[in-house]
Amino acid sequence: MKNSSDKPRGLLLVVSGPSGAGKGTICGLLRKELPELCYSVSVTTREPREGEVDGREYFFKTVAQVKDMIFRGELLEYAQVYGNYYGTPKPYVMNLLNEGKDVLLEIDIQGALQVKKVFPDGVFVFVMPPSLEELRARLYKRGKDTEEVIEKRLKAAAGELKSSSGYDYVVVNDIAEEATQRVLTLLEAERYRAKRNGYLIDKILGQNA
Amino acid sequence: MKNSSDKPRGLLLVVSGPSGAGKGTICGLLRKELPELCYSVSVTTREPREGEVDGREYFFKTVAQVKDMIFRGELLEYAQVYGNYYGTPKPYVMNLLNEGKDVLLEIDIQGALQVKKVFPDGVFVFVMPPSLEELRARLYKRGKDTEEVIEKRLKAAAGELKSSSGYDYVVVNDIAEEATQRVLTLLEAERYRAKRNGYLIDKILGQNA
Numbered sequence: 443m444k445n446s447s448d449k450p451r452g453l454l455l456v457v458s459g460p461s462g463a464g465k466g467t468i469c470g471l472l473r474k475e476l477p478e479l480c481y482s483v484s485v486t487t488r489e490p491r492e493g494e495v496d497g498r499e500y501f502f503k504t505v506a507q508v509k510d511m512i513f514r515g516e517l518l519e520y521a522q523v524y525g526n527y528y529g530t531p532k533p534y535v536m537n538l539l540n541e542g543k544d545v546l547l548e549i550d551i552q553g554a555l556q557v558k559k560v561f562p563d564g565v566f567v568f569v570m571p572p573s574l575e576e577l578r579a580r581l582y583k584r585g586k587d588t589e590e591v592i593e594k595r596l597k598a599a600a601g602e603l604k605s606s607s608g609y610d611y612v613v614v615n616d617i618a619e620e621a622t623q624r625v626l627t628l629l630e631a632e633r634y635r636a637k638r639n640g641y642l643i644d645k646i647l648g649q650n651a
Numbered sequence: 652m653k654n655s656s657d658k659p660r661g662l663l664l665v666v667s668g669p670s671g672a673g674k675g676t677i678c679g680l681l682r683k684e685l686p687e688l689c690y691s692v693s694v695t696t697r698e699p700r701e702g703e704v705d706g707r708e709y710f711f712k713t714v715a716q717v718k719d720m721i722f723r724g725e726l727l728e729y730a731q732v733y734g735n736y737y738g739t740p741k742p743y744v745m746n747l748l749n750e751g752k753d754v755l756l757e758i759d760i761q762g763a764l765q766v767k768k769v770f771p772d773g774v775f776v777f778v779m780p781p782s783l784e785e786l787r788a789r790l791y792k793r794g795k796d797t798e799e800v801i802e803k804r805l806k807a808a809a810g811e812l813k814s815s816s817g818y819d820y821v822v823v824n825d826i827a828e829e830a831t832q833r834v835l836t837l838l839e840a841e842r843y844r845a846k847r848n849g850y851l852i853d854k855i856l857g858q859n860a
Contacts (some may be wrong), residue, residue, distance in 0.1 A: 568845065573855055603852045611840070612848040623842055631820070631840030634833055638779065639821040644814045646782055 450638055451630035452539040455479070455559050455629060456547045459606075460599035461567030462581040464615040468569060469548040476629075480538045480545045485511065491586060501531075519549065519556035524591065528553065551602050558608065559615040565632050567625055572616045573639035574599065580644040659847055661748040662790050663830065664688070664838060665756045665768050667763035668807040669779030671790040673824040677759040677778060679830040685838075689739075694720065697735035700795060710740075714834045728758065728765035737762065749819045760811050767817065776834055777815040781825045783808065 447469060457472075485501040487508055496502045503511075508527040511517050518536075520529030530547060538545050547557065558566055571577035577599055581592045606612050611628050615621040620621045632638065666681075680688060695709040696717055705711045712720075715734040720726050729738030739756060741834045747754045756766065760777075767775055780786035786808055790801045814822050820837050824830040841847065 569853065570855070600856060604853060606852060607845055607849065609841045609845045612845045612851065613843055614851070622837075626841035627836055628843055630833075633838035634817045634820040634837055636816055636821045636823055640816060642779065642821065642823070645816060646779070646812060647809060 450542065450572055451563075452480075452541065452543040452545060453627075453629070453632060453638075454535070454539060454547065454557075454564035456549065456554050456557055456566045457569060457625070458547050458549055458551055458567065458609070460551070460571065460577065460602045461595045462545065462577050462599075463569040463571045463585075464580070464621065465548050467618045468548060468613075468622050468625060469580055469614065471618060472625060475622065475626060476544075478544070480566060481536050482545055482547050484516070484549065485529045486526060486532065488528075494632070497622075498647065503527075509619055519553040521550060521552040521556070523550055523552070524594070529570050542635050551605055555608055563637065565611070565629065566609040567628070568609040568614055569607060569613045570603065570612050570614045571599070572614055579613060588645065615648045659751065659850055660772075661689075661750065661754060662838070663744070663748060663756065663766075663773035663807065663840060665758065665763050665766055665773050665833075666834070667758055667760055667818070668777065668779060668824075669760070669780065669786065669811045670782045670796075670804045671786050671793065671808075671828055673789070673830065674757050674778045677822075677824065677831050677834060678755060681690040681755060681806045681834060682825060684835060686751075686834065687753070689752050689815075691739055691744050691756050693753055693758065694726070694740060695735060695737045696855065697737075712736075727769060727847040728762040730759060730765075731759040732759055732761070739766070755832070760814055764814065764817055773819040773844065774820070774838065776820045776822055776837070777818040778830065779815060779821050779823045781823055782822045788845050 453575060457465050457469050462648055473479060483497060483501055485503045485508055487503055487505050490496070490502055494500065508529060511529065516532055517529035518532040520527060528550065530549065530553065553642060554566055557564060563606050573597065577597055581587060587595065613621050613624045665676050682688060692716055693708060693709050694712045695714055696714050697722050699705070699711055702750065703709065720731055720738065726738035726739055727741040727744055729736060737759065739758065739762065744754050747789060760767070760773065763775055766773060787805055789797060790804060822830050822833045846855060
């Protein structure tokens with residue numbers, strides 16, 4: 443039994459998927475539904491988009507700063523996506539989990555698969571677009587990328603969908619509110635996983651020892 | 652990817668746990684909530700209890716008949732519990748799953764662990780009593796066993812709780828209705844498992860091939 447202490451460790455929820463699948467929207471809704479969920483803010487070297495605040499959406503860093511963090515082993519995962527660095531500060535996440543707090547990570551596919559190696563007990567959710575046509579429509583509607591970048595993202599997405607088999611769950615994001623409910627459901631179910639309940643058996647048997 | 656056909660295979664839900672934990676009550680409630688869930692009726696050599704009907708609670712068989720079924724490989728699992736044989740008819744369950752239907756099995760711990768070897772993709776739920784004192788109280792209240800059998804069951808239960816780590820989920824049965832809701836939640840979550848959604852990716856990519 444893995445968790446045989448008297449208190450379960452926090453749960454690491456990783457929400458990932460192709461650009462435009464809607465992981466950001468789902469994570470926003472999750473945070474509203476579960477205000478106690480800790481949100482890991484990533485570092486990035488990309489330019490802030492309109493309305494983004496340093497330390498809220500991302501910690502905006504220079505390439506030199508991020509390379510320094512990588513060198514010091516301060517990133518749980520990092521990736522270069524379309525020329526920019528993205529990474530997850532490691533000590534922050536580790537401390538929260540050890541305190542028994544649940545942590546939400548919203549990261550791209552490369553990053554999620556890296557984290558899975560370090561935290562196989564995390565809950566890895568792949569947000570799946572209902573179709574590639576819908577994904578294209580969303581990327582255009584979002585209006586955050588150039589046509590060239592959108593086509594690049596779509597080309598990548600077809601391959602990325604296949605990597606969903608390395609995740610624990612696949613949630614189709616047809617309607618964001620419904621997809622969020624599905625994530626809440628699987629999160630609740632994960633609390634009943636035998637591997638997270640070793641402490642419970644110890645407790646019951648301990649009462650009668 | 653395991654399930655790459657266009658239709659997912661039926662889901663095998665195995666509800667198990669110590670005698671008196673309440674798996675029968677939970678299965679009864681599950682069947683009310685999910686009338687489409689197929690219920691596998693077991694064979695047994697034990698005497699029918701008051702109100703039990705052959706072919707509904709169990710197929711009541713002689714020891715010779717059950718031994719014959721074992722010999723012909725017609726049981727998915729079988730066990731001797733307190734001197735009686737219990738077993739699950741194999742062809743019945745296999746056919747339903749292949750037709751895409753979900754099947755509920757209510758079996759003891761020995762049986763569940765046997766089925767897990769044959770069907771690792773099944774969903775294995777361990778129904779956990781809130782405490783050993785409560786388990787004792789329930790067995791006495793149920794009034795179906797002699798004091799000797801109850802003490803035998805309690806002695807077994809302490810060891811059985813530890814085998815819960817071989818299951819997928821542990822559901823504490825404090826209040827049967829709430830425990831049933833937990834099973835419904837994890838059943839829904841299981842439908843989002845990546846390993847059950849290979850067909851979905853094929854479908855999305857196929858649309859665009």
